Amino acid sequence: xxxxxxxxxxxxxxxxxxxxxxxxxxxxxxxxxxxxxxxxxxxxxxxxxxxxxxxxxxxxxxxxxxxxxxxxxxxxxxxxxxxxxxxxxxxxxxxxxxxxxxxxxxxxxxxxxxxxxxxxxxxxxxxxxxxxxxxxxxxxxxxxxxxxxxxxxxxxxxxxxxxxxxxxxxxxxxxxxxxxxxxxxxxxxxxxxxxxxxxxxxxxxxxxxxxxxxxxxxxxxxxxxxxxxxxxxxxxxxxxxxxxxxxxxxxxxxxxxxxxxxxxxxxxxxxxxxxxxxxxxxxxxxxxxxxxxxxxxxxxxxxxxxxxxxxxxxxxxxxx
Numbered sequence: 001x002x003x004x005x006x007x008x009x010x011x012x013x014x015x016x017x018x019x020x021x022x023x024x025x026x027x028x029x030x031x032x033x034x035x036x037x038x039x040x041x042x043x044x045x046x047x048x049x050x051x052x053x054x055x056x057x058x059x060x061x062x063x064x065x066x067x068x069x070x071x072x073x074x075x076x077x078x079x080x081x082x083x084x085x086x087x088x089x090x091x092x093x094x095x096x097x098x099x100x101x102x103x104x105x106x107x108x109x110x111x112x113x114x115x116x117x118x119x120x121x122x123x124x125x126x127x128x129x130x131x132x133x134x135x136x137x138x139x140x141x142x143x144x145x146x147x148x149x150x151x152x153x154x155x156x157x158x159x160x161x162x163x164x165x166x167x168x169x170x171x172x173x174x175x176x177x178x179x180x181x182x183x184x185x186x187x188x189x190x191x192x193x194x195x196x197x198x199x200x201x202x203x204x205x206x207x208x209x210x211x212x213x214x215x216x217x218x219x220x221x222x223x224x225x226x227x228x229x230x231x232x233x234x235x236x237x238x239x240x241x242x243x244x245x246x247x248x249x250x251x252x253x254x255x256x257x258x259x260x261x262x263x264x265x266x267x268x269x270x271x272x273x274x275x276x277x278x279x280x281x282x283x284x285x286x287x288x289x290x291x292x293x294x295x296x297x298x299x300x301x302x303x304x305x306x307x308x309x310x311x312x313x314x315x316x317x318x319x320x
Contacts, residue, residue: 001275001276001277002141003276004139004140004168004273005036005037005271005272005273005274006038006039006040006041006232006272006273006274007032007035007039007040007041007269007271008041008250008251008260008269008270009028009032009040009043009262009267009268009269009270010043010234010236010237010248010249010262010269011025011028011046011237011267011268012236012237012238013043013045013049013236013240014049015049015051015052015241016049016052016064017049018048018073018092021046021047021048021049022073022080024267025042025047025080025088025090027267028040028042028267029080029081029084029086029088030084031269032084032086032269032271033085033086035271036271037086037271038086038140039088039089039107039139039140040087040089040269041089041090041232041234042090042091042234043172043173043234043249044105044119044148044172044174045093045103046091046172046234047073047077047090047091048091049240049241050124050236050241051124051240051241051242051243052240052241054124054125054313056125057127058101058127061093061101061125061127061128062095062101064093065093065095065101066093067094067095067097068094068106068113068116069106069112069113069116074106074108074113077108078109078110081108081109082110085110086109087107087108087109087139087140088107088108088109089105089106089107089170089172090105091103091106092104092106094118101125102122102129102131103118103122103128103131103148104116104117104119105117105146105148105170105172107137107139107144114137114139115137115139115146117131117135117146117148118130118131118132118133119148119149119151120147120148120151120154120157121150121151121308122150123150123310123313134157134160134164135161136164136165139168142167142274143166143168144166144167144169145162145164145166145168145229147161147169148171148173149171149172149174150310152171152173152220152223153219155226158223158227158229159227162227162228162288166229167230167279168230168274169229169230169231169232170232170234171223171231171233171234172234173233173234174235174240175235176212176216176235176248177212177245177246178243178311178312179312180311180312182215183210184209184210184214184215185210185211186211187244187312188203188212189206189244190242190244192206192244193238203265207246207248211246212246212248216233216248220250221256221257224254224255224256224284225256225282225284226284226287227284228279228283228288229254229279229284230251230252230274230278231252232252233248233250233251233252234249235247235248235249237265237266237267237268247262247265248261251270251274253272253274253278253282254278254281254282254284254285255281255282255283259272259274
């Protein structure tokens with residue numbers, strides 16, 4: 001039986017402050033490594049910050065984006081991987097040789113970049129180019145995939161990544177606590193975060209309710225269960241630009257059960273041991289074997305024009 005010691009983290013990033021964000025990645029990676037962890041994952045755009053990018057012009061976004069693998073932030077991530085003897089997965093804005101812009105996520109170890117993935121469904125800035133490929137790579141004898149935030153809400157992406165061989169899917173996010181058409185959704189008042197040391201109860205009620213964790217629990221365990229994969233969810237906590245995020249980074253097993261979850265109202269890292277036996281014990285494995293693609297293969301591949309609407313972002317643009 002194969003095993004992997006995996007960590008996921010939450011932290012409050014600073015918009016556009018790569019040095020600060022990398023310093024927190026350093027701290028949390030070091031803490032995880034001291035506990036014997038082999039891999040640690042961080043949230044979407046954990047190096048650069050995320051939500052502030054909705055206000056950036058193309059020139060401003062190019063200024064904070066970096067080439068991969070030659071950019072300075074990637075060099076620093078590799079240095080941290082070497083320092084702590086741990087694989088690190090983190091996100092940033094990428095620019096290529098033609099100055100096309102992407103939402104990227106990388107996994108590095110002591111030897112360099114192991115994988116790079118570009119978000120298939122970016123929306124935070126109109127100058128971002130969608131990715132056009134899935135990503136599955138080898139990591140310590142395991143097959144790992146990456147899907148960034150919105151990508152996980154299109155269930156075909158998760159199934160495709162699984163069918164390409166993924167046993168673990170890293171799911172970096174910046175999500176929850178924003179308005180949408182679903183009942184109970186909405187922003188969480190930043191004043192609750194400022195007052196968290198004196199009134200954690202009110203903040204936790206918002207974070208754990210339908211604005212946050214209750215919504216997450218409607219779908220995230222299903223992604224793991226239906227596809228018989230380990231789902232490694234990472235999300236920031238605290239203020240991301242002017243929006244409050246609720247963290248609750250977690251690791252779920254192929255049964256859809258939570259193995260470890262960040263529950264503090266602070267920067268935190270949690271660790272779980274992944275075992276390969278669950279990959280075939282879980283019901284999703286049996287259901288994958290029972291598929292009959294001759295019934296629905298053509299349905300899934302019918303031409304379709306992708307339409308992506310993000311309620312809170314549209315409202316924000318209308319307000320501006």
